[in-house]
Structures are given as structure tokens and as C-alpha cells.
Amino acid sequence: MSTKLKRPPPQCDCRIHVRHRRIETVKEHGERKELVALIDELLNDLEKTEEELDHDEAILKGTWPNAVEILERALEKAKAKR
Secondary structure (H helix, E strand, O other): OOOOOOOOOOOOOOHHHHHHHHHHHHHHHOOHHHHHHHHHHHHHHHHHHHHHHHHHHHHHHOOOOOHHHHHHHHHHHHHHOO
16 A cells, blocks of 8 residues: 655745646646646656756767767866866
């Protein structure tokens, strides 16, 4: 038996918390059209995030075409901030 705690919606206006409140509202009161729109939005964001992660992973693995140059520039910037 799962005992899932229901957390109150966060009060700040950051993107994650605004979306969290929207999800909770749609879950409780939403119509099918709102649920479909929310699912589409979440899937689009998931695809973008996965694409960015794949890109970053390829750079860190050195398999991206100009990974060395990207990493060298990032290292230079990091050293300059010290």
C-alpha cells in the first residue's frame, strides 16, 4: 500500500513551481483538453532536456565534433573566474 504525502503547492513563481501548481490544479479539476495540453507541454520540455543532456554528454565523452574546443573554452572561462 502506497502512502503518498500530498505536499502543499510551493508559493514562489519559478517555472517549476508554477508548473507544479498547474499540474495539481489540472489533476483535480481539469478537463481532457487541459490534460492533453499539459501532457504535450511536458513532453516538449522532456524532449528538449534529453536533447541538451545528450549534447552535453557527447561533449564530455569527447564524441561531439568540436568537443575539445568547447571544453578548452569552458576551462579558460572557469580559470578566469578564479
